Amino acid sequence: MYISFIITLPxxxxxxxxxxxxxxxxxxxxFTYTETEVELGISLALKKSEILFFGTYLYFGNLSLQDxxxxxxxxxxxxxxxxxxxxxxxxxxLSRFYSPIFGFSVVSEVSSNYSGERLAISNYEEExxxxxxxSNRIGExxxxxxxxxxxxxxxxxxxxxxxxxVNLSFENSxxxxxGLSINVGIGLSxxxxxxxxxxxxSNEEEPPTIVGExxxxxxxxxxxxxxxxxxxxxxxxxVFSFKSKKE
Numbered sequence: 055m056y057i058s059f060i061i062t063l064p065x066x067x068x069x070x071x072x073x074x075x076x077x078x079x080x081x082x083x084x085f086t087y088t089e090t091e092v093e094l095g096i097s098l099a100l101k102k103s104e105i106l107f108f109g110t111y112l113y114f115g116n117l118s119l120q121d122x123x124x125x126x127x128x129x130x131x132x133x134x135x136x137x138x139x140x141x142x143x144x145x146x147x148l149s150r151f152y153s154p155i156f157g158f159s160v161v162s163e164v165s166s167n168y169s170g171e172r173l174a175i176s177n178y179e180e181e182x183x184x185x186x187x188x189s190n191r192i193g194e195x196x197x198x199x200x201x202x203x204x205x206x207x208x209x210x211x212x213x214x215x216x217x218x219x220v221n222l223s224f225e226n227s228x229x230x231x232x233g234l235s236i237n238v239g240i241g242l243s244x245x246x247x248x249x250x251x252x253x254x255x256s257n258e259e260e261p262p263t264i265v266g267e268x269x270x271x272x273x274x275x276x277x278x279x280x281x282x283x284x285x286x287x288x289x290x291x292x293v294f295s296f297k298s299k300k301e
Contacts, residue, residue: 072097073296074106078237078289081117086187089114089285093140097148097293104144104293112136112161112219121174121189132168132188134216136161142225148233148293155237157223163216170263173211173249184211184279186247192260195253209253212263214276218246223287233293243283250276 076093095108115133120126140159146152174185175193194205225239250263 070099071296072099072233073294074108074291075294076106076108076237076289076291078287080241080285080287082243083284083286085117086119087114087116087283091289093291095139099147102147104148106142106144106291107139108142109139110137110159110161112138116188119187121187121191125190127188132166132171132213134163134166134168136163136216136219138162138219140221142223144227148229148235151229153227155223155225155227155239157221157225157241159221159223161219161221166213166215168213169215171213173213175209175211184249184251186279186281205256207253207255208260209251210260212250212252212276214248214250216245216247217278220244221285225287227291230290234290235292236288236290238288239286241285241287243281243285245281245283247279247281248276249279 074093074095074097076091078091078093080089080091082088090113092111093106093108094110095106098105098107113133113135115130116127118127118129138159138161140157142155142157145154145156168188172189172191174187174189174191176183176185193209195207195209196205221241221243223239223241225237227235227237229235252261252263254261
């Protein structure tokens with residue numbers, strides 16, 4: 055059966071496979087980050103529906119924000135380039151004016167301008183609460199039983215990398231003309247962010263962040279923080295035939 059599937063797949067693909075390209079813009083529901091996504095792949099036409107297989111490039115960055123002390127954070131102070139792939143299931147064929155689309159994709163960071171830089175921190179908890187937002191501020195921990203004005207400790211989170219983001223989406227697709235449609239929808243992003251927590255005495259120098267050494271006192275590979283966000287998406291997609299019109 056397995057051999058038969060391999061032999062028949064090329065014949066099936068000659069009749070059913072088309073090219074696919076997509077371009078979309080996403081914004082997290084709290085309007086802190088945005089991402090531009092480019093998808094390139096193939097469309098497999100089924101009897102009443104379509105399946106899209108694609109590779110994806112994603113450019114992720116922050117919107118213009120204010121930090122916890124009111125200072126302005128410029129747009130794209132944090133930015134990241136990610137690569138991956140995914141699959142989408144289009145419930146109706148391309149010839150229909152409207153179709154729901156269910157999507158799944160996985161990406162991983164290949165570069166970032168912000169690796170080794172500070173993230174925001176809130177010290178309402180003992181070790182400080184991680185906030186995924188660019189920041190220049192170092193956290194301060196006070197002993198409230200002591201009347202001094204100098205903090206006992208300083209602390210900070212350092213951004214390292216994003217090894218994994220999983221996106222689940224639901225889109226509404228509206229046909230513009232043959233093969234071309236506009237999509238609007240909503241999705242869930244589950245991101246694994248690698249960060250490094252540092253804490254030091256107020257009379258000490260800040261310890262270095264040594265990236266690449268595992269199981270050292272500096273916890274160089276950091277810890278993985280899982281962040282879940284709802285996002286809104288809007289974009290266009292185009293499905294085209296590999297055959298020329300003359301054929």
